[in-house]
Amino acid sequence: MAGKRARLRAGKGTRLRAARLGxxxxxxxxxxxxxxxxxxxxxxxxxxxxxxxxxxxxxxxxxxxxxxxxxQLDALGTNLLVAEAGESLFSGEEVKLPKDAPGMVGRIEGVEEVGATGDLPVTVRRSEKIPEEETGGIGVRAATEDLLKVLRGGVAAGTWLNDANGRYPAVVLGDVAAERLGINRPGQQVWIDDRYFTVLGILDPLPLAPDIERSALVGWEGAQRLLGFDGHPTAVYERSTDASVRSVQKLLAPTIDPQNPQNVSVGDPSAALKAKAATxxxxxxxxxxxxxxxxxxxxxxxxxxxxxxxxxxxxxxxxxxxxxxxxxxxxxxxxxxxxxxxxxxxxxxxxxxxxxxxxxxxxxxxxxxxxxxxxxxxxxxxxxxxxxxxxxxxxxxxxxxxxxxxxxx
Structure with missing residues (x-):
């Protein structure tokens, strides 16, 4: 009985606590x-x-x-540079690159591949009945055989220019040019200058060379023999080793035109893709x-x-x-x-x-x-x-x- 009273007295000061929630x-x-x-x-x-x-x-x-x-950058590479003819600093006239510019560029240490194009003052149309003024923004260019390899491009249909077909009235179209001309397969013909040229191939898209996508490309020798091309390239494309890109970029203009390097414009075609990826x-x-x-x-x-x-x-x-x-x-x-x-x-x-x-x-x-x-x-x-x-x-x-x-x- 005494123990029970003791327990009751001890319990008077005890405060009840709420159970915790697990x-x-x-x-x-x-x-x-x-x-x-x-x-x-x-x-x-x-x-x-x-x-x-x-x-x-x-x-x-x-x-x-x-x-x-x-x-895309990994596939196309970031070691492509292009040297183009600019305008004379004093006369304002268009500058022509030397005929042997591709060969000169190829001798620069670190350069592995070289290709070139030359603008032609002619138009390409679906037929001679279309007015000459309706060019559709398509240019005609002479192209070297190594150009497609330098650009790491491919042929969607047909074949590329070579020694055998590049001397005849044959043409390869960029994908945009083919679409605008309504050409969807090799073997069709287009009107260039004063004659029909047979379409040898249609190229895949070339993100690093949008000008080529909008061009009709004729063989270097065929352009000289059939279209009056003077042999002076307008643009020289080169691939170098990744380690030597910057040094080659500094040497391109002085190598092509030692007396007036400021007349040569050197660009990095992959810069646009780099900027787009960054932004x-x-x-x-x-x-x-x-x-x-x-x-x-x-x-x-x-x-x-x-x-x-x-x-x-x-x-x-x-x-x-x-x-x-x-x-x-x-x-x-x-x-x-x-x-x-x-x-x-x-x-x-x-x-x-x-x-x-x-x-x-x-x-x-x-x-x-x-x-x-x-x-x-x-x-x-x-x-x-x-x-x-x-x-x-x-x-x-x-x-x-x-x-x-x-x-x-």
Whole structure:
């Protein structure tokens, strides 16, 4: 009896403590609101999903396009240089490169391949009945046999110029020139100057030589014999070793024209692709901003859904509080519910963004690339939005008086 009284006296100062919620309990109570209102949850998560999908798709499409450009650069190489005739600094007249310019360039240390073209003052047309003024932006050029090898180009149909066919009225068309002339297969004829030339081949696209894509190419010897070509090249293309590109670039102009190197223009055809690859995605910032706005709107929708949920579930909150749930546990419940709601929208958005990127890449013939940082960053943003959106409703729910909540119910 004395021991029982002692235990009662000791228990008077003991304060009851609420049971702690384990991770499983937190997930259970946090998902209760999601399970009870599925339609509202789907609509609320849709705003988050649209924002994340937009952001992931924009980054993915940009990364896929950049990967394609880098793949092109790897295939085409960055060791191609072109030397072209410019204008005289004093007279303003067009400068002619020496006839032996390709041979001179080929003797520069580090140069591996050399090709050349020469502009011809004639036009190419589908037939002699088409007015001479309607050129379609197509130029006629004499071309050396090594030109296609230097450009790392290919023949889509037919064959390239060689010793045997390059001396006769035969022509190879760039892909753009063939399209504009309405030529779709070798063996057809086009009118150049005052006679018909037989089309030997049609080239594949040449990203590093857009001028060649818009040209009708005649053999070097055939151009001299049939079209009055004087043998002076207009442009000299060369491939050098990767290690010697910069040194060759400095030597090209002095080698071709030692007395007036300023009359020779030296360019890097791959520079445009390099710049495009470096700036790819620069114009996607607007779309990223729109995706961010959609994400914020989705966050507002989540907050609104949580506030309504608190108002509708006052009886539940009051009952839990009267049974011993602490304010902290109530806050954890509603923040968890908000996080789960946003997380569902984030997962759906990542999936939709990845699918949109895949469709774009497949239809455009691009590699499918979705950076991991975009996926991780997008999902982290949804969790942040969910936390922020659920804080106010969670605090509001925890401050509800159990008595008043039960009475209101």
């Amino acid at each position: 991770p499983r309990d937190v997930l259970h109570v946090g998902s209760a609101g999601l399970r009870s209102r599925p339609v509202r949850i789907v609509l609320s998560a849709l705003g988050i999903a649209i924002g994340i999908a937009t952001m992931v798709a924009v980054v993915g499409i940009s990364a896929s396009s950049q990967a394609q450009l880098l793949r 790819e995605g620069a114009f996607s910032s607007l779309l990223l901003g729109l995706g961010g706005i959609a994400l914020l709107v989705g966050g507002v929708g989540v907050a609104n859904t949580m506030i309504i949920s608190v108002l509708e579930r006052r009886h539940e909150i009051g009952l839990r509080r009267s049974l011993g749930a602490t304010r902290g546990q109530i806050r954890i419940q509603f923040v968890t519910e908000s996080l789960m709601l946003s997380g569902l929208g984030g997962l759906a958005g990542v999936a939709l963004g990845g699918a949109a990127t895949a469709v774009y890449a497949y239809t455009g013939g691009l590699p499918w690339v979705v950076p991991l940082w975009a996926v991780g960053g997008g999902f982290a943003a949804t969790l942040l939005i969910g936390t922020v959106a659920g804080l106010y409703p969670a605090v509001r729910a925890s401050l509800l008086s159990p008595t008043l909540a039960l009475q209101a119910a």
